[in-house]
Amino acid sequence: MTPHLPTPLEMRRAMGSFASGVTVVTGCDDGEPVGFACQSFASVSLDPPLVLFCADHRGRAWPRIRKAGGFCVNVLAEQQSDLCDRFGSSRGAKFAGLSWQLSRWGSPVLPGVLARVHARVHEVHAAGDHDVVIGEVLELETPTQDRPMVFFRGGFGIEPELVLPDAWDWA
Numbered sequence: 359m360t361p362h363l364p365t366p367l368e369m370r371r372a373m374g375s376f377a378s379g380v381t382v383v384t385g386c387d388d389g390e391p392v393g394f395a396c397q398s399f400a401s402v403s404l405d406p407p408l409v410l411f412c413a414d415h416r417g418r419a420w421p422r423i424r425k426a427g428g429f430c431v432n433v434l435a436e437q438q439s440d441l442c443d444r445f446g447s448s449r450g451a452k453f454a455g456l457s458w459q460l461s462r463w464g465s466p467v468l469p470g471v472l473a474r475v476h477a478r479v480h481e482v483h484a485a486g487d488h489d490v491v492i493g494e495v496l497e498l499e500t501p502t503q504d505r506p507m508v509f510f511r512g513g514f515g516i517e518p519e520l521v522l523p524d525a526w527d528w529a
Contacts (some may be wrong), residue, residue, distance in 0.1 A: 377510040382432045382445045383411055384466040385423030391453045391466040392419040395446035397509050398488075399431055407495035409475055412488045418448070420489065424479060429493065430465035433473040435504040439514060441468060442507060463496055472506055474499040 364372070384393035398412035411431065413420035423429050434441055445452055458466045463476045477493030484490075510516050 387422035431475040
């Protein structure tokens with residue numbers, strides 16, 4: 359029996375059922391800040407401290423961050439849709455008019471984020487149309503305690519559905 363391989367649209371729909379946080383991965387190449395919005399981010403190991411993110415081969419920022427060798431994962435807060443839109447777009451100067459600073463590790467850090475993970479590229483594995491990037495964590499920051507930005511089923515946030523099974527109908 360030949361399996362039915364899912365189409366990209368089917369993959370997007372099914373994987374959209376997995377809620378994820380939203381980050382902006384930043385780096386600095388030849389003195390110029392670069393970055394992109396990324397939902398595929400996770401902790402890999404506590405000892406040694408490793409994280410991963412997935413980056414599209416076709417992206418403009420990832421090859422430059424890879425070349426630089428270091429990056430910062432900026433974990434977005436719920437109200438930071440402006441940063442998500444800015445870094446999720448393929449157009450425009452991402453850092454133009456934005457208040458940001460250069461970390462001691464040489465990567466741009468964004469204001470008001472929930473967490474910053476400073477890391478250097480440890481390994482890169484090609485996987486289909488993306489690279490799986492393993493980063494060695496150098497430093498962690500948690501500057502704010504707001505609610506996280508969550509991406510779910512093609513949108514931001516999770517609207518709770520109140521489901522009351524028939525068995526709960528005591529009347």
